[in-house]
Amino acid sequence: MQSSAYGASLAGGAFDLVHFVKQPQTILRCLSWLFSIVVFATITAEGYVNPTKEPDTKCIFNQNDSACSYGVGIGVLAFLACVVFLMLDAYFPQISNAKERKCIVLGDLVFSAAWTFLWFICFCVLANQWSKTENPWAAIAPDAARAIVAFSFFSIITWGLLSFFALGRYRQGVNEFDQEYRDPANDHSTPYPPAPYASSSGPTGYQQSPFSHNQEQPGEYQPPAY
Numbered sequence: 001m002q003s004s005a006y007g008a009s010l011a012g013g014a015f016d017l018v019h020f021v022k023q024p025q026t027i028l029r030c031l032s033w034l035f036s037i038v039v040f041a042t043i044t045a046e047g048y049v050n051p052t053k054e055p056d057t058k059c060i061f062n063q064n065d066s067a068c069s070y071g072v073g074i075g076v077l078a079f080l081a082c083v084v085f086l087m088l089d090a091y092f093p094q095i096s097n098a099k100e101r102k103c104i105v106l107g108d109l110v111f112s113a114a115w116t117f118l119w120f121i122c123f124c125v126l127a128n129q130w131s132k133t134e135n136p137w138a139a140i141a142p143d144a145a146r147a148i149v150a151f152s153f154f155s156i157i158t159w160g161l162l163s164f165f166a167l168g169r170y171r172q173g174v175n176e177f178d179q180e181y182r183d184p185a186n187d188h189s190t191p192y193p194p195a196p197y198a199s200s201s202g203p204t205g206y207q208q209s210p211f212s213h214n215q216e217q218p219g220e221y222q223p224p225a226y
Contacts, residue, residue, distance in 0.1 A: 025165050032158040033082035038151045040075030043068050046144040060145055061129035074122050102173055109166035116159040123152040
């Protein structure tokens with residue numbers, strides 16, 4: 001089995017473009033990148049209208065400029081984040097430091113989870129404001145408004161899946177690299193090995209002298225040989 005760290009092989013291998021493109025994270029980031037473009041570009045191009053010939057344009061979502069501004073802001077930041085994380089994913093296998101990999105994966109997890117929540121808010125706000133929009137505002141660009149709401153919902157799914165994969169990579173890294181080292185001398189849960197000269201005959205545990213069998217017994221005299 002090939003060694004890995006936080007969901008990628010250890011540093012030193014060549015960059016595999018085909019494998020990188022087929023990764024679920026890469027596909028989801030590309031989809032999230034595309035959805036963010038649809039949201040903020042559509043709002044910028046068709047989200048501000050002026051059907052009553054007034055000097056100022058208003059947001060198509062119930063004339064609520066805050067709703068349009070929120071959608072544009074979330075979309076632009078998501079677009080930039082997808083580009084940054086795609087670059088980090090491509091460079092990730094070349095990083096040899098496990099702590100740096102952990103920081104990248106943790107940042108991906110936090111950002112993906114946060115943007116899943118923010119896209120959910122964006123979808124709820126835009127859908128609610130569009131349901132309250134009345135004519136003539138609702139009749140100007142209904143397809144664009146529905147597309148914005150739909151792709152906001154799709155973004156919730158893609159960023160939620162990115163959070164799931166980031167969590168999986170983080171847990172995998174923790175299981176592989178964060179094992180606590182225990183010194184056997186200080187680990188009281190590990191029994192000590194028996195002493196090499198342990199003896200059950202005495203409390204001190206010393207082994208009997210190997211020359212004890214050659215010692216003369218008291219009271220016995222052996223005459224010298226001539």
